[in-house]
Amino acid sequence: xxxxxxxxxxxxxxxxxxxxxxxxxxxxxxxxxxxxxxxxxxxxxxxxxxxxxxxxxxxxxxxxxxxxxxxxxxxxxxxxxxxxxxxxxxxxxxxxxxxxxxxxxxxxxxxxxxxxxxxxxx
Amino acid sequence: xxxxxxxxxxxxxxxxxxxxxxxxxxxxxxxxxxxxxxxxxxxxxxxxxxxxxxxxxxxxxxxxxxxxxxxxxxxxxxxxxxxxxxxxxxxxxxxxxxxxxxxxxxxxxxxxxx
Numbered sequence: 001x002x003x004x005x006x007x008x009x010x011x012x013x014x015x016x017x018x019x020x021x022x023x024x025x026x027x028x029x030x031x032x033x034x035x036x037x038x039x040x041x042x043x044x045x046x047x048x049x050x051x052x053x054x055x056x057x058x059x060x061x062x063x064x065x066x067x068x069x070x071x072x073x074x075x076x077x078x079x080x081x082x083x084x085x086x087x088x089x090x091x092x093x094x095x096x097x098x099x100x101x102x103x104x105x106x107x108x109x110x111x112x113x114x115x116x117x118x119x120x121x122x
Numbered sequence: 123x124x125x126x127x128x129x130x131x132x133x134x135x136x137x138x139x140x141x142x143x144x145x146x147x148x149x150x151x152x153x154x155x156x157x158x159x160x161x162x163x164x165x166x167x168x169x170x171x172x173x174x175x176x177x178x179x180x181x182x183x184x185x186x187x188x189x190x191x192x193x194x195x196x197x198x199x200x201x202x203x204x205x206x207x208x209x210x211x212x213x214x215x216x217x218x219x220x221x222x223x224x225x226x227x228x229x230x231x232x233x234x235x236x
Contacts, residue, residue, distance in 0.1 A: 037172075045164075045172065045215055045227040059223040095171055107219035108162050110183065112171035 002026035002111050004096045009116030016086050020116055022079040022096030030054070030074035033105035036081050038092035039115070048094070049081065053103045064090075086120045093117050124148050124221045128214075128228035134236040141203040143231045145216035150196045153220065160220035163192055163201045166230075167212045175214075176201065203233075211235060 008020040022034070036048040049070040050059045058070050069082040079096055094116055097109035125148040135141040151160045159179035164172040174183045176192040179199055189204045203210055216228040 044230045045166075045217075047225050047227070050223070061224060100174070100177070105222075106177075107160075107222050107225050108174065108177045108217075109164075109172075110174045112173070114171055 002098070004098065004111060004113035006094060006096050006113045006116035009094060009118045011119040011121060012086055013122050014087060014120055016120070018083045018086065018118060020081040020083065020094055020096075020118070022081075022113060024077045024079065024096075024098070027098070027111075029072075029077040031102050033099035033101065033103075034070075034072060034079045035097040035099060035109055036070060036079075037095045037097055037109065037112075038090075039095070040089075040092045043092075046092075050099070050105060050107070051079070052105060083118070086118075088120050091118060091120045123224070124151065124218050124226055126216055126218055126226055126228035128216060128231045130231060131229070132232040132234065134234045135203075135206045136236045137208065138205050139236075141206050141210070141233055143201045143214050143216075143233070145194075145199040145201070145228050147197045147199075147218050147220075151218045151220035152196050159195050159199070160218055161192075161194070161199050162217045162219065163190075164215045164217065164227075165210075165212045166215065167209075172215065206233075206235070208235060 003025045005023045051070045067085045071080045096113040098111040099105045100108045100110035129144045161179040163176040166172045180192045213230045219225045
């Protein structure tokens with residue numbers, strides 16, 4: 001069964017840092033690009049970041065550029081999101097999602113985890 | 123940046139009736155070199171992550187019931203549920219993936235049973 005399980009979400013103070021993780025199973029992880037997508041409470045979906053299958057290319061939404069860093073460890077089938085200089089507006093449920101393209105990213109997300117909640121509050 | 127606008131924001135449809143959700147992009151998402159529309163639809167049921175329904179504007183993802191169909195081209199797109207079932211209650215999102223390396227979603231349309 002294809003599965004993505006996010007972890008690492010906590011309550012953090014404004015200006016703080018956090019690293020999210022996503023454990024992948026059930027598919028050949030290093031064949032696919034991966035995304036982070038977030039959803040603020042009661043709001044819609046916002047794409048955050050993408051990393052290519054080999055980690056060689058990374059892309060970010062303007063809202064997080066310079067503050068967030070996406071990375072992956074293909075030997076551990078794991079995806080990460082390092083979040084620095086956190087703001088109240090970063091409060092959201094963060095989803096890890098698999099891209100459906102192989103090997104080049106298609107930018108369509110065909111498998112999603114259940115998400116991990118980040119709350120930025122003093 | 124391409125802005126995706128869905129209409130309506132919410133709708134209520136009777137069981138067995140047709141449900142239609144619209145999505146409009148601020149610029150065309152049709153790539154002329156391959157004649158493909160870079161538009162996907164997702165379904166998000168309460169308390170669940172999104173689920174991919176349709177990509178390339180009209181290609182149904184494997185396992186998605188055939189009562190779900192996508193249509194449209196250029197800037198105007200439609201998701202149609204031909205005969206609404208109780209399990210279709212959800213929020214539906216369109217997504218453009220034309221303007222990579224980034225993508226954007228519509229604000230969502232909440233579908234309920236009348």
